[in-house]
Amino acid sequence: MKISKKTRYGLRAVIYLAKEKTKSVCSLKEISEDQKISFDYLEKIMAELRKSNIVKSHQGPNGGYSLNKKPGEIKVGEIVEALEGGSLVDCISELGSCPQSEDCLAKEVWQKLQQTINKALDTVTLKDLIS
């Protein structure tokens, strides 16, 4: 049960954007250098965040990324969901992924834990973090 580097990098990048007040956009180069994240890898991460409508991009010179919503409207849970994806265990979401799935006490544990995690991550927004 680890948080992937992808998610950790992604959260840091988005926090970086949320903290930026003066510029309207920040380039990948700037973010990757400041946060010490591989440029090429961060590009992939930002692409995923863009597809999830968390950030938006601007091409061309002086282009870059910016948040797609106000910090108060972006839950940490959204970011984790976009990058980490899926659920804690497949038997929760995928029907028939486990032969004993009905009447499985273990499953209940994972379902409740999943709910707890979701709640914890969905009650924190970027605004909460930066203030």
Add this chain to the structure above:
Amino acid sequence: MKISKKTRYGLRAVIYLAKEKTKSVCSLKEISEDQKISFDYLEKIMAELRKSNIVKSHQGPNGGYSLNKKPGEIKVGEIVEALEGGSLVDCISELGSCPQSEDCLAKEVWQKLQQTINKALDTVTLKDLIS
């Protein structure tokens, strides 16, 4: 952020032991067949649970495994800790694993989440599950 098969198998095996009322020990063969878990792999898992004092073993004919404590004294968190190990992110536990670790807002998110997960798992015992 997935729960490994090892942990899922392990929890199911331990629940199986907790539910067993009549026999004092259950063999690997019995558990693996009932729970449809590879015998050889389950052996490794039980070895880890034994080292963590969650189960105990009895060698020789009619040997097998049993719980090392009463179901009410075994927290789900112990089992997860034994098999899943470590923390959600290394920057929480390993000093210097991340260059920006001080003053990192992301780190706060992971620390709080870790605490939430630990609490959720430590407030449920095997007894709670089987009753």
Add this chain to the structure above:
DNA sequence: ATAAATCCGAGTACAAAACTCGGCTTTATT
């Protein structure tokens, strides 16, 4: 027209997870 930026698809390298195998040790039973 140029150059600065993102976009995109296809890789590669490495690590970890999941599982296997063969032989050894312990011990109840006969």
Add this chain to the structure above:
DNA sequence: AATAAAGCCGAGTTTTGTACTCGGATTTAT
């Protein structure tokens, strides 16, 4: 004492996933 049923243990192999890399195409401000 011999046997066989169980767990113990170390060293593999296979599979999967993560973390990156690279080359070229596209967009767009100047």
